Amino acid sequence: MMIEVENLYFTYPGNVQALKGVNLSIEEGEFVAIVGPNGSGKTTLALHFNGLLKPTRGCVYVKGKDTRETCVEELSTVVGYVFQNPNHQLFNLTVRDEIAFALKRRLTKSELEERVEDALSLFGLKAFEDLNPFTLSLPLKKLVAMATVYAMKPEVFVLDEPTTGQDFFGAKLVENAVLKVRDTGKTIIVITHDMKFVARHAKRVIVMVDGEIAFNGEPRELFDQSTQDARKTLERAKIKPPKTALLSYMLRQDGGFKDLPANLLIPEEFVEALAKLRSKSVVKCL
Amino acid sequence: MSLKGFYIQKDSWLHRLDPRTKMAYLVVSAAVVFIFFNPLAVLAVLFINLILIFLAKTYVVLKGALAKILLIALVLNIVVHGFASPAGKTPVSLFNYTLWIPFFESLKWEGMYVGLVFGLRIVALGLSLLFFVSTTHPTDFLNSLRRLGLPVKYTLMLSISLQLIPEMLDESRIILNAQRARGVRLKNSVDKLKAIISTFIPLTISSLEKMNIISMSILARGYGAPVKPTEIRRLGLKHVDIIVIFLTFFMLALALYIRIFYGDLSLF
Numbered sequence: 001m002m003i004e005v006e007n008l009y010f011t012y013p014g015n016v017q018a019l020k021g022v023n024l025s026i027e028e029g030e031f032v033a034i035v036g037p038n039g040s041g042k043t044t045l046a047l048h049f050n051g052l053l054k055p056t057r058g059c060v061y062v063k064g065k066d067t068r069e070t071c072v073e074e075l076s077t078v079v080g081y082v083f084q085n086p087n088h089q090l091f092n093l094t095v096r097d098e099i100a101f102a103l104k105r106r107l108t109k110s111e112l113e114e115r116v117e118d119a120l121s122l123f124g125l126k127a128f129e130d131l132n133p134f135t136l137s138l139p140l141k142k143l144v145a146m147a148t149v150y151a152m153k154p155e156v157f158v159l160d161e162p163t164t165g166q167d168f169f170g171a172k173l174v175e176n177a178v179l180k181v182r183d184t185g186k187t188i189i190v191i192t193h194d195m196k197f198v199a200r201h202a203k204r205v206i207v208m209v210d211g212e213i214a215f216n217g218e219p220r221e222l223f224d225q226s227t228q229d230a231r232k233t234l235e236r237a238k239i240k241p242p243k244t245a246l247l248s249y250m251l252r253q254d255g256g257f258k259d260l261p262a263n264l265l266i267p268e269e270f271v272e273a274l275a276k277l278r279s280k281s282v283v284k285c286l
Numbered sequence: 287m288s289l290k291g292f293y294i295q296k297d298s299w300l301h302r303l304d305p306r307t308k309m310a311y312l313v314v315s316a317a318v319v320f321i322f323f324n325p326l327a328v329l330a331v332l333f334i335n336l337i338l339i340f341l342a343k344t345y346v347v348l349k350g351a352l353a354k355i356l357l358i359a360l361v362l363n364i365v366v367h368g369f370a371s372p373a374g375k376t377p378v379s380l381f382n383y384t385l386w387i388p389f390f391e392s393l394k395w396e397g398m399y400v401g402l403v404f405g406l407r408i409v410a411l412g413l414s415l416l417f418f419v420s421t422t423h424p425t426d427f428l429n430s431l432r433r434l435g436l437p438v439k440y441t442l443m444l445s446i447s448l449q450l451i452p453e454m455l456d457e458s459r460i461i462l463n464a465q466r467a468r469g470v471r472l473k474n475s476v477d478k479l480k481a482i483i484s485t486f487i488p489l490t491i492s493s494l495e496k497m498n499i500i501s502m503s504i505l506a507r508g509y510g511a512p513v514k515p516t517e518i519r520r521l522g523l524k525h526v527d528i529i530v531i532f533l534t535f536f537m538l539a540l541a542l543y544i545r546i547f548y549g550d551l552s553l554f
Contacts, residue, residue: 052463072466073473081467087495088457088464091487101484102469134491152469 002028002063002156002187003049003079009057010044010211018044020211021058028155031188033198033219036208037238042191043084045208046158049189050079063155076102080154084161086141090133095125095144098133099151119147122184123177139170143177156187163194175201199223199242199265207237219265225249226262244270292347292419299526300342301421305430307527307534308418314534315414318541319407324551325399327541328406335413344420356412360405367401368393373554374400396554424448429517438515446500454493461488 003026010019018041026032034042047053048060051067060067062078083089092098099116107115120126123143128136133144142162149157162178163171175197182188182201192198198205199219207215207222215222215233223241224230226249234241248264251257259277264270295301300308319331339345347353368374369387374394377384385393428441465484471477523531544551 047463050467052467071473073469073471076467076469081464083460083464083467085460085492087492088461088488089468091484105471106469148468 001061002026002030004061005045005048005058006061007058008045008048008055008060010041010048010053011056012044018211019048022211022213024206024213024216026156026187026189028187029185031182031201031203032190033202033205034189034191034208035193035195035198035205035237035239036214040208040237041211042208043160044211046081046160046189046191049156049158050081051075052081076154077152078154079156079158080149080152081158082142082146082149082160082162084164086138086145087134089145089148090141093132094130095133095136095147096120096129098144099147102148103151115151115153119151122150122180123147137170139166139173142166142170142174146174146177146181150181154186156189157181158189158191160191161193162190163192163197195223195239195242199245207233207239209237220263223265224263226252242266248273292416293423294344294346294420295423296343296421298342298421300338300417302524302526303421303530304523304527305422305426306434307523307530308422309430309434310531311534312414312418314538316411317538319410321541321545322551323403324553325402325406327551328403328410332406332410332413335410335417338417339413339420342417342421344417347416347420352412352416356409359408359412360402363405363408364398364401367404368398371397371400373397399554442504442509450493450496453496454489457492458485458489461485461492464488 003024005022005024008019008022008024009017011017022041022045024045034046036042044053048055048067049062051060051062051070051072054068062070062075065075067075090098092101096116099119100112103112103115120129123146125140125143125147128140128144133141136144146157146159146162157178159178162174166174171194178188178190179201190197190202202219204217205215205219205222206213214236222230222233223245225241225245240246242265244264244267248260248270249262252260252262257277259280261273264273315331315335319328322328339348368378369390369392371394374391374397376395377392378395378398424445428445431444432438432441462481462485465481470481470484
């Protein structure tokens with residue numbers, strides 16, 4: 001078990017209850033998305049994973065270590081956290097220095113070089129290594145922030161709203177970078193409002209509502225419009241399912257496509273399902 | 287932590303007073319404190335302030351750091367003046383011993399008296415200020431400054447900077463966390479000193495960005511238009527304000543009368 005959360009309560013100063021009895025476990029190598037409305041406790045929960053917040057009640061274990069007894073510096077080598085605003089994390093004069101910064105005191109020169117090269121090439125930042133990170137565009141800044149965390153070689157990668165506020169290509173760039181990190185075998189936890197991203201990549205989705213977990217399971221189950229439970233959860237969490245899921249449900253319900261599965265998530269699946277129906281010649285009009 | 291922290295929202299007639307009334311009291315209490323050289327006169331103002339704070343139900347401010355600083359200032363004044371004031375003549379003797387420190391003379395009664403008066407003045411003034419800030423919302427305060435003739439340009443500048451301070455504190459907390467999350471160590475004080483750079487640069491940049499955005503947004507919302515702005519929070523002197531202002535000036539007149547005909551009431 002990589003991360004284990006037991007009956008976690010957290011109260012901010014001013015008696016604001018942000019988390020109310022959260023139970024959760026995340027396995028090694030999982031790709032988990034945390035979704036929910038603003039102020040539902042997503043970021044508060046994620047900040048517990050690397051010890052930046054300590055539980056008011058209950059426990060969080062990272063690789064079996066209690067976060068209350070482990071300092072952030074030690075946890076940051078296991079759980080890397082990429083903040084929402086990359087400007088908060090960057091301060092060096094070149095991209096290369098930025099990536100090397102936190103490693104300087106931990107590694108020898110050759111190890112350091114190797115790590116920096118590795119991070120630069122993984123995120124495709126080789127061409128920008130001598131530029132000032134503040135002169136880069138937002139998606140590139142995001143990549144630099146991710147690279148600085150990646151260079152620490154954490155086993156878990158927490159990303160706070162990686163694709164928010166970017167144009168299509170920027171979001172795609174960051175999305176691809178997240179997938180590259182996933183392919184290196186790391187556990188990925190993404191906080192996001194991007195349901196297309198969740199539908200396409202997440203293996204498990206956790207829905208937070210008012211500091212509690214409203215749903216914990218596969219995206220396909222969550223976005224399945226044909227079940228009452230899923231619809232209720234989505235309504236509570238103010239989440240709109242991806243268009244493909246809505247379309248497949250509506251076609252099945254009102255469009256006479258009785259044999260179309262109700263819980264298709266991505267366009268490719270949808271096309272495939274339609275093609276199958278056609279080959280069965282059920283859909284005469286096509 | 288926010289700067290608004292000094293303001294305590296309670297429902298009392300002192301909260302409802304016009305800020306200008308309270309400012310008048312602030313000025314008069316400062317004058318009274320300074321025209322007498324007798325601890326009793328200063329204590330009288332001090333007690334009036336304490337009563338006002340209790341009437342306004344904002345006594346929480348007395349538990350804050352500022353109240354502690356005032357007490358420390360009082361003690362320091364007595365000690366420093368006791369040893370160093372040129373007014374000192376009679377040494378304090380305790381069982382025939384006099385307190386004495388190198389390079390200074392011994393502790394003197396007159397010096398301590400001077401220190402007591404000075405210290406109490408600071409405490410009384412501090413309490414006046416605490417009463418003022420704990421019962422006056424910053425917005426009302428700024429509005430009243432504008433009513434008193436300070437240009438909108440300056441009051442807006444003041445109000446924006448008042449809002450920026452708590453925001454910057456929040457921002458710096460987030461940045462510090464972001465740095466810790468990427469492995470910047472903060473174990474000892476040397477680490478913390480080094481972390482200043484990693485916090486300062488992002489903080490400066492984000493503050494500059496924010497200021498740029500604020501300046502554009504206030505321009506976009508009509509700031510600088512050559513017309514007289516309409517007041518939204520209307521301030522007006524009510525009957526109670528007039529009574530309080532009358533009492534305040536009566537206090538000043540009484541103090542001036544005593545000062546002119548009976549002197550500064552100094553005991554030494």
